[in-house]
């Protein structure tokens with residue numbers, strides 16, 4: 456069976472349309488969506504309508520949660536003070552624009568979805584706001600996958616697609632107890648994978664094209680898809696609807712964000 | 726007989742005028758003077774003051790007095806911005822060697838006619854074209870930033886956007902920025918050259934309140950959206966409480982470093 460996994464549409468209806476027709480051309484049997492239907496982009500209601508009408512199983516993204524629960528971000532939710540300021544502007548705009556039934560729908564979205572040995576989340580199994588960056592420490596990454604009981608963990612949230620194989624996943628644990636010897640206990644995990652679907656509507660991989668992934672459940676083969684679409688249309692709508700014009704500038708370039716230096720002492724307060 | 730040397734340096738933005746002068750300022754064996762008419766509060770002034778503290782920097786209103794009473798063996802460098810009229814009677818009257826630094830691709834220009842010596846710019850990619858396609862001369866936008874401390878990833882973002890043309894066409898950008906670890910950086914960008922150059926200024930770390938030394942930004946370009954630029958910059962600056970928190974952290978780190986250094990000091994016998 457061929458699955459298509461999409462994430463981070465962010466109110467970009469043009470990009471969603473292009474990706475849906477690419478999925479059709481690729482003859483995928485089922486679509487999964489990892490959330491962030493709204494935020495940044497000019498058409499949050501239209502995007503949600505489309506996802507709903509196609510009955511695409513969807514988990515809740517960080518932006519979807521913020522629209523339901525109100526903005527309650529931790530300082531680690533944003534890569535920079537500038538990004539935080541702009542994120543708040545986009546949140547306020549979206550909060551005003553969104554229809555009540557759309558907000559209700561976003562509130563019903565689950566945090567994760569499962570299908571056989573596959574698990575689907577937005578950020579990480581811990582939170583919609585945690586970034587599973589490809590550079591994340593291997594042990595921590597493996598811990599996230601193991602916590603789901605799945606072999607393949609699909610995520611989004613970083614807006615840059617990647618596939619990470621956690622091969623030879625061996626966890627060695629020494630149990631200190633007076634009754635037993637200190638022989639380390641080993642847990643051998645089978646090959647685990649993290650597959651990040653990138654972003655349909657707000658890509659940050661250096662090009663404006665939308666990205667998503669195809670996954671073949673029979674062969675476990677992953678294909679990262681990059682789809683060109685008419686981004687100028689979305690950019691114009693961003694300007695017309697009064698969203699910050701810098702969003703259009705970044706969208707047209709698929710701009711990456713400068714990464715915040717990792718602070719290992721930080722504990723997320725979300 | 727004249728006992729001092731006077732050198733006038735001119736050329737389009739980004740050819741390396743200040744860099745060329747710097748090779749002479751680095752040698753303090755003679756009394757050194759630097760003058761850049763009409764560029765008070767400019768980044769170059771501050772950078773030369775920070776890098777070569779033995780150089781006397783002459784402001785416009787001191788210029789006449791200082792030039793009339795130079796010490797024996799003095800070496801004077803006058804940097805002429807592209808906006809200066811080389812035919813102005815004041816400049817013509819000055820005795821001295823006239824150096825033009827021009828892009829190697831430029832065969833003839835008012836700089837060629839004016840100079841005693843033409844030096845090809847090491848920056849091959851600089852066009853030397855002053856006017857935009859519409860024939861307009863570039864504008865210079867200066868913003869003093871003294872006392873402001875930047876959130877590092879936000880500063881990266883905004884500089885990428887600025888030099889990428891998000892707020893108008895930037896042909897040249899120079900700045901001195903303060904960071905929360907108490908360090909100050911000189912930032913340099915020339916349109917056509919790859920990347921943005923960051924150079925750490927060898928200054929004492931400022932970890933007590935807002936730095937009371939010059940920092941600022943200077944942009945040369947076309948159609949600059951000055952208000953939006955100012956707003957974006959301000960969004961990248963740290964608030965008092967955040968700065969205080971950073972400074973406490975770095976003071977603590979500095980203290981720990983000093984303790985370790987003292988403990989590992991070799992060969993000290995009481």
Ligand SMILES: [Zn+2]
Nearest residue numbers: 463491612614
């Ligand atoms: Zn997202």
Ligand SMILES: [Zn+2]
Nearest residue numbers: 491517518612
């Ligand atoms: Zn997200």
